[in-house]
Amino acid sequence: MFGFGGWFRRRALTRAAIEEDSWQRALERCRVASHLDAAAIARLRDLVTLFVDSKQFTAAGGLELDEAMRLAIALQACVPILELGIDSYAPWAEVIVYPDEFIVEREHVDEAGVVHSVREPLSGESWAGGPVILSWADVEASNPDEPYNVVLHEFAHKLDMLDGEADGIPPLHAGMSRASWHAAFSEAFDDFVDRVERLERLEHRAAGSRRRGRSAEVDAASLDAQWAALPLDPYACKDAGEFFACASEAFFEAPGRLDAVYPAVYRQLADFYRQHPLAGGAQGSTFPVPGR
Ligand SMILES: [Zn+2]
Missing domain, CATH: 1.10.472.150 (Glucose-regulated metallo-peptidase M90, N-terminal domain)
Structure with missing residues (x-):
């Protein structure tokens, strides 16, 4: 063949x-x-x-x-x-x-047409x-x-x-639905951005309280615990492409956490990767594998 x-x-x-x-x-x-x-x-x-x-x-x-x-x-x-x-x-x-982290120089043009050069340390990059x-x-x-x-x-x-673009939707297999993928990921993305923005607001308020010598409504240890309990790297908030990449990290590194918070995303990734890390195996039997 x-x-x-x-x-x-x-x-x-x-x-x-x-x-x-x-x-x-x-x-x-x-x-x-x-x-x-x-x-x-x-x-x-x-x-x-x-x-x-x-x-x-x-x-x-x-x-x-x-x-x-x-x-x-x-x-x-x-x-x-x-x-x-x-x-x-x-x-x-x-x-x-x-x-270690490498420095990438990028140029971008702002709305006034001015070119800015940015030096950015990166841990990884895909061209x-x-x-x-x-x-x-x-x-x-x-x-x-x-x-x-x-x-x-x-x-x-x-x-x-x-x-084409790293837009958060890889080429899906026959039998997978682009609409279901989009629904699962966009709902999770919006929810995750809300979670991160809420923690950022709490952190900002806690810092303000400390500056004024008052006790914060949320102590630092509790905030740290809430950041640590997020199911994904906060970098996932950047855009749909980064959300898919960070969700893929979680799918293999911490599948239980991903499935507990975003089960529809876990399911879509299991269909895409044709693996079921949570159940301890490739081609998990509860996941039909269409069009192989
Ligand atoms: Zn990335």
Whole structure:
């Protein structure tokens, strides 16, 4: 069925096979693969082998990029495409890794026509048709409690960009409804923005009370706890594209939290990724997989 492509892949799997020890070490550290069973892990290993073989890893900013680091990135990048296939990452070829946050200079033109140059530190970036850029310090800082995972985030943008802009709607599978996707995500987005804005207002008022020497209506510890209990990284408020990327981080890093607050988003992501991390498996049996 796959003809030359199948032959090419079998050859790559043999030529670029990952040593057992290296694979096991990488797998032990890969929290977001912990919901997968042995058969899924075997398929994941093939995907990671093809990924490492087909993508150019470039170290930047003086970073020394070793095999364990490449595998850590490749493994986390391949969990989301376990049921989608390596071709989901076909339109681009390079992963660039910096030791820490990298500075990007951007220009924007304001309403008066004045060009402003902005220097912005980033933990990761995905260029349309171009490389994925990551900060290694942020790869290591991935954390289910936030939930935060820069690899999942940037590669979610890559999937989103398969049909153009990173607009929060990747190409959906046959049987999935664009209207249902939009309804689930827009309702959750509006709710999440409300939650974050409410916390920002409380924080602002608490700071004002402290300045005036009065006790705040909400103490700092309670505010911290409310920020920490958010189901997504507050960066999700930026726009629909960032909301999808942050929701994808949560889907694999903290699926219970995402499902508890935004079950419709969890369900849409389970249909899109064709995985069910909450139930401890790929292709969860409660989720029909249309049009495979
Ligand atoms: Zn982003």
